């Protein structure tokens with residue numbers, strides 16, 4: 529049975545989709561079968577981030593509406609990562625129950641199913657979290673983002689997601705040293721969440737993902753994603769910053 533993980537933040541633009549893609553790639557590099565589900569209805573981005581072009585024919589809404597088979601809806605991206613793209617429009621058939629059923633359809637074929645959630649703490653998050661048993665809350669080290677991460681974690685607890693862990697994204701130790709951004713302890717204290725990892729601010733993320741290419745394997749960010757993937761799999765890996 530696959531592990532179901534929702535990636536959330538409350539606020540937009542903090543790196544949910546980048547973390548989803550980077551973590552999926554790191555898990556895949558470690559040999560796990562990973563299904564990445566873009567849950568941002570109308571504003572999907574994982575297809576662009578991971579370089580899916582014209583081959584993108586179906587989305588997960590088509591599976592729910594029985595317009596294609598579960599296998600047909602999957603697009604292979606970045607080599608052999610499996611992507612389920614998001615519908616372009618909302619439909620009343622997209623309910624939390626339908627999302628749970630959708631996840632069960634793919635359960636036996638994957639080790640990890642990652643749900644990249646939209647911004648906000650409303651129905652979009654509810655859909656993304658419907659099948660999840662773990663949430664990864666992505667926060668950049670600033671007050672606005674940290675507070676919205678905490679709100680998202682509270683909402684996910686109400687929705688029945690058993691556990692939330694924290695990923696600090698776009699960490700810049702020089703900015704922290706100048707007291708321009710919160711330090712790691714402050715982010716942990718404000719969110720009340722257990723830290724899973726820290727991803728540095730790294731131009732390789734913006735560069736790779738804006739071109740539909742995977743983040744360079746030797747980049748600082750990709751190394752951070754690999755450490756996070758290892759911790760998810762129960763390995764004890766020391767925290768490294770930068």
Ligand SMILES: Nc1ncnc2c1ncn2[C@@H]1O[C@H](COP(=O)(O)OP(=O)(O)O)[C@@H](O)[C@H]1O
Pocket residue numbers: 537539540541542543544545546547573697698699727728729730731732733734735737738749
């Ligand atoms: N660790 C990082 N270092 C540098 N840029 C990043 C990092 N994480 C995300 N970004 C950039 O931030 C922007 C927003 O990221 P995105 O993943 O789309 O956020 P969200 O899904 O939360 O809206 C993108 O331009 C992305 O390339």
Ligand SMILES: [Mg+2]
Pocket residue numbers: 544545546568573644645646
């Ligand atoms: Mg996104």
